[in-house]
Amino acid sequence: MTRIGSRTTGRPTLAEVARLSGVSPITASRALRGVSTVAPELVEKVQVAASTLGYIANPAARALASAQSQSVVVLIPSLSNHLFIDTLEAIHEVMRPRGLEVLIGNYHYDQTEEENLIRNYLAYQPCGILLTGFDRTEAAQRMLSASAVPCVHMMEVSSAEGVISVGFSQRDAGRAAAQHLLARGRRRLGFIAAQLDPRVMQRAEGFRQALAEAGLQAPELELLAPEPSSIGLGGELFSQLITEHPDLDGIFFCNDDLAQGAIFQALRQGIAVPERVAMVGFNDLPTSAHLVPRLTSIRTPRAAVGRCAAQALLAVLDGKKGLQQAQDLGFELVVREST
Template sequence: MTSPKNDKNTRTTGRPTLNEVARLAGVSPITASRALRGVSTVATELVEKVQKAALELNYVVNPAARALASAQSHSVVVLVPSLSNLLFIDTLEAIHRVLTPKGFEVLIGNFHYSRDEEENLLRNYMAYQPRGFLLTGFDRTESSRRMIEASNIPCVYMMELDSAAGVNCVGFSQLSAGETAAEHLLSRGRKRLAYIGAQLDQRTLLRGEGFRKALQKAGRYDPDLEVLTPRASSVGLGGELFLQLLAAHPDVDAIFFGNDDLAQGALLEALRNGIKIPEQVAILGFNDLPMSEHMVPRLSSINTPREAIGRRAAEQMLTLMAGNKVARPVEDMGFELKVREST
């Protein structure tokens, strides 16, 4: 059998090729191509063999190369979990400002906090051989991880940090942010502290973990005061969960919300129901969205460097696409506690 290194039809990038799929399936490259394109004249058993081989090798069809073998992509794919959250809009705008003047097209995919949706987007975009991927966080399917590794396409991760070898990432410690939230509320003399989180993506869970650890260290942790729901984060949900928590635990005197929209909803319900903030309950948000400093009372929040993360991630990507190593592959952009009237 010919070694992939010596196969003149094997790409020098190391990515799986159609020829390799054909060899593994025991068919000709033409049959493999037809099977993957869904040509009806290919026998069912051969289609199954080819699909199994493609899956095993993490091969993805490349229609762009099929249309024009000499074409070079100038696209960078950015995958985010939401386009309704201003957090990611700020990041995307910064990425555009860095990459567009350099002649790159930014392709945006929204996976709605679904790991399976993200996997499908990765598979679809890889078919067009983008120059790079900017991905949100590290929580994804094992199949997605294998695809990314097999593709050899430059990748930069945003919003979280990981010091593993070969990983390029720009973000901040979600765990430390949660710890800071707890320490701030404890410093205000609060004794019954709660955490309310929604959506339950990895970053929300890490914030909660940091908050929990700080409370445990201070001897103030009560698992009954941790409210987590997979429902989508929103102003309405924040108000709803706020009232439910106080009805069940009227002695709660401080709440850390996993996102500002939840905290904003709590402030509105407090105003509507005559609950004094922060006299009865201190409220702290996360992300410091634009409306937070205009709420009544003004919302204390942890400000996250959304624009800076997008800018630095895009700059890292330019370095990688030029074939160079990033000087600081792990960039901690930090965060800032904004203390206002609600705490």
């Protein structure tokens, strides 16, 4: 009777898959990882053999043998935000043809949780890490530096030497929102924000700067809530701000779901948008173009950020020289009926 499986675990091995499919172990490994250079007919043979044997790859053993896994870690602060879903999809599209496994860590906007994820994922010896922004604990920064694992930062850009980043200026985006409302003749401008992560606060800084330059800064018209951003919260915050400051005539929201909730609440309260108060959102989520009125918003290049960040990481792994350290992909102000 032919014995199948390793001596230690009894599970089918890669060598057995290779033997059954008639290819070398290296080719079998590449085929199972989806490396695009393997001929389709060989991929099919290897997949059939793996299925017949019930083979499951052991990434820990692969990492131990090579001192590095075939995994890329992506750390994001939220899986409920459409922004990061689009980014993750784009990352997968770039990494999949290279046979790289994408490990996703969601730290819920909690730096301590992100630090723990970094500690745990570094134990798997990933070949690269995609990080969101630059704000993390000192312990996390030390671990990343000591690991020497290539890192690419997403959603923000930095001019710091040796830092690879792909994103856009959050401050410029906030500034653009204020300038648009001012160009529409609005003078009592409010800012409504939730979650209050570093990128939200950068948008707030840009917004405030534009108002200060126009001599119209009004701190009393800012409403900042630490809770997660949502449509319901947007309605509540709008109602509170417009009640306390009935002369308000324009608002910038840190995220579209808050603005969407404000539009619904304005309809309930009989407040005309944009006649009484103009509204600008951020991220241009899919539903924003279908509200009544349609929402003016800052469109962010979320998919492009994921794609370019993944490509930048692959370029580092391939040892390419002369890489662009900071890629500013910009943003677009999409003007609709709410302003």
